Amino acid sequence: MLKFVADLGPLAAFFAAYAYSGDLKTAVVVLMVTMTMGSAALLLRRHPERKVHMWSTALVLGFGVLTLLLDDPLYIKLKPTALYLGLAAALLASLALGRNPVAALLAKALPQVPRAGWKGAALLWTGFMAVLAALNLYVAFSFSEANWVAFKTFALPLLSFVFICGHCGWLAYRHRGDGGRG
Known part of the structure; x- marks a missing residue:
């Protein structure tokens, strides 16, 4: 259940932030924060499938920072x-x-x-x-x-x-x- 929430929770938050604000940068910040929280929860629980989630979080953070800094x-x-x-x-x-x-x-x-x-x-x-x-x-x-x-x-x-x-x-x-x- 934790893996399900860690995977789909950030997506739901990303979509909700975009739907509410209409701003992709706002949604990206929400995605970055919620992915980090999900990764932390999986890491603390030593979930067996945490590696893929960690890589996905690293990519979200990297591409998210580029999106925000370069405004693209x-x-x-x-x-x-x-x-x-x-x-x-x-x-x-x-x-x-x-x-x-x-x-x-x-x-x-x-x-x-x-x-x-x-x-x-x-x-x-x-x-x-x-x-x-x-x-x-x-x-x-x-x-x-x-x-x-x-x-x-x-x-x-x-x-x-x-x-x-x-x-x-x-x-x-x-x-x-x-x-x-x-």
């Missing part, structure tokens, strides 16, 4: 793309080093999925992250600021949720009853 919304709009490309690169690097974060995250819930299935899952997640990165750029440069704020707040998390649920469901269906043999 481009930087905060690039943050989701930087995060998704970073996650995709980290997944590929992990696979190259013989590790699989997707398997580490989901193997307990889906023990029947074989090693090869997890490698394919990680590659699919890598591709999905790259698609989200490109989609964020498309929306950031093709639509209004208000549309991008709504997209970042609602569409990106929803797309991620649907992808993860759909992929886990497909993995469970694909590897049902095979005892982890593929």
Whole structure:
């Protein structure tokens, strides 16, 4: 529950601040503060998934400071793309080093999925992250600021949720009853 609040609370606060003020800089400050608070809570509780949140917070702080100092919304709009490309690169690097974060995250819930299935899952997640990165750029440069704020707040998390649920469901269906043999 803490991870859910730490992830979605700052997004809700960001959207509310933008909707109330109509000012992206105000919303960015709110996002920076709430992301820092969420990261602190995850760190204090030693939450197992805190690393990605810490990286996301670091990116929010970095791109947020650039947005505020340079008075240019481009930087905060690039943050989701930087995060998704970073996650995709980290997944590929992990696979190259013989590790699989997707398997580490989901193997307990889906023990029947074989090693090869997890490698394919990680590659699919890598591709999905790259698609989200490109989609964020498309929306950031093709639509209004208000549309991008709504997209970042609602569409990106929803797309991620649907992808993860759909992929886990497909993995469970694909590897049902095979005892982890593929």
